[in-house]
Amino acid sequence: MDNNVIVWIVVAIAAIVAIALVAYLARRARTERRRVEAERLRAEVDQKSQHVEKRETVAQETEARARAAQAEAEAKAAEAARLQDAARTHRDAVNTKRDELDEQRARADALDPRVNDHGQKADAQGPDAVRGQAGSGQTGYEQTGYDSLTKAPGTPVEHRRP
Numbered sequence: 001m002d003n004n005v006i007v008w009i010v011v012a013i014a015a016i017v018a019i020a021l022v023a024y025l026a027r028r029a030r031t032e033r034r035r036v037e038a039e040r041l042r043a044e045v046d047q048k049s050q051h052v053e054k055r056e057t058v059a060q061e062t063e064a065r066a067r068a069a070q071a072e073a074e075a076k077a078a079e080a081a082r083l084q085d086a087a088r089t090h091r092d093a094v095n096t097k098r099d100e101l102d103e104q105r106a107r108a109d110a111l112d113p114r115v116n117d118h119g120q121k122a123d124a125q126g127p128d129a130v131r132g133q134a135g136s137g138q139t140g141y142e143q144t145g146y147d148s149l150t151k152a153p154g155t156p157v158e159h160r161r162p
Contacts, residue, residue, distance in 0.1 A: 109115045
């Protein structure tokens with residue numbers, strides 16, 4: 001064999017070995033870069049997972065407070081409804097009692113000879129004295145229906161509920 005052929009075979013084998021070595025080193029470097037990138041991503045995921053877990057805890061606490069507030073609102077709404085019902089019951093009782101008192105007052109006015117047809121009291125001189133005071137210039141508390149305890153002068157006293 002010729003020395004020249006042997007040299008070419010050795011050069012070819014050396015080139016193949018060199019290419020294989022470069023490919024091996026390049027692959028190893030790429031694998032190392034990928035491993036480092038994977039570690040970085042895992043660390044980032046762990047950090048973000050901790051943040052997400054904290055936010056989840058905050059969300060759960062907020063949901064618990066919302067449920068408590070909702071329960072409190074429902075309890076207050078139930079209390080408000082109960083109080084409105086009680087107020088309505090009291091108002092109905094007051095109105096019923098007021099109607100009974102108005103009827104009793106009307107019955108008393110009908111029985112009292114000192115009260116004229118308009119629900120006004122006549123003075124001691126009789127029922128005709130009220131009509132006589134209208135033109136006499138007197139203030140005539142009986143004529144105007146003045147009630148010194150609850151009404152202003154000149155305000156007619158009403159015996160009926162408005």
